[in-house]
Amino acid sequence: MRKARNGTGFMKLVDGILKGDRLCLARSMTLVENGDPEGDRILLGIFPRVGRAFRLGITGPPGCGKSTLIRALAQSLSASGKTIGVVAVDPSSPFTGGALLGDRIRMNQVAMDRNLFIRSMASRGSFGGLSTTSQSVADLLDAFGRDYIIYETVGVGQTEIEIADAADTTVVVLSPESGDGIQAMKAGLMEIADILVINKADREGVDRLALELDMALQMRPGCGGGWEVPVLRTVASRDEGIGDLLCRIEEHRGLLGRMGLLAERRESKMRKRIRLAAENLFRKKVMETVGEDVWRARVSEVLAGRSTPAFAAEEIVNVILPAAGSGGEARRK
């Protein structure tokens, strides 16, 4: 990666991505994931070409069959000549192992498929925030020319839900096995779903879960454009229900386009994304700029009763944003 560091290498990587070079794409993803400044330059270089891909978020509880479902969707899309990029965030059963290990033929098909590019991202140690980074990785895939970008995230935890929600269409997957319905409602998954899928429909409890979901949907406000969230059934491990799911995804996409909702959604999601990036940047600046002496002084003042945590925080903020200084000093006793 020495070339990329000398300040001109990133242009080669940008060029490579735009020409469809997989190695340049993979290298750029690593730079972006590591928070390397070259990664930012690459993103700036490719951004004029970002926005063509359709982004699909797939989320749901651990083990409900997300990877299996994505494999089936991707194979079907690929068979019709589409190109797909998958961003799998902290997959406990990654595409290269787990779900697909027991299924060697399919695994080889997936690995050999030029229409498919899969990137697994660890959630730990992600520089600048997982949500921001995974979307930047998706931007690279977008500029690379993928028709579809599919995010896989486990539907527990705010960040993971944010990632799925950043997509154009969000599919929430549940399985009848683990009392997923109530969990999903608690986790806020119902609010972000454009399409609900009951996977493992070959298992018991499907009808009960479907009923629960129907009831929960009735309580949810509509998602705009007259879209009624469908509850579909799939057996991803046997490729059942995949065609229907793809049809519904296309239907939702068509509706977003017709009603002008796609641009609107992308705008509000971009606003969220920039806000998150700003928050991450700010957090980073707090850690980098505020020296140990400042921390120590503020902590002892609060512990001695001469200030409060809120005023101490304000003074810390003022260290970073001197222009925003608003008299924290004066407020201290």
Ligand SMILES: Nc1nc2c(ncn2[C@@H]2O[C@H](COP(=O)(O)OP(=O)(O)OP(=O)(O)O)[C@@H](O)[C@H]2O)c(=O)[nH]1
């Ligand atoms: N019976 C049945 N098993 C399935 C189905 N879909 C997936 N599985 C199995 O369920 C297990 C988990 O599938 P994954 O695709 O890894 O699930 P996941 O949601 O990606 O799991 P995590 O990424 O670990 O959260 C695997 O053993 C799959 O073979 C299905 O429709 N029916």
Ligand SMILES: [Mg+2]
């Ligand atoms: Mg998985």
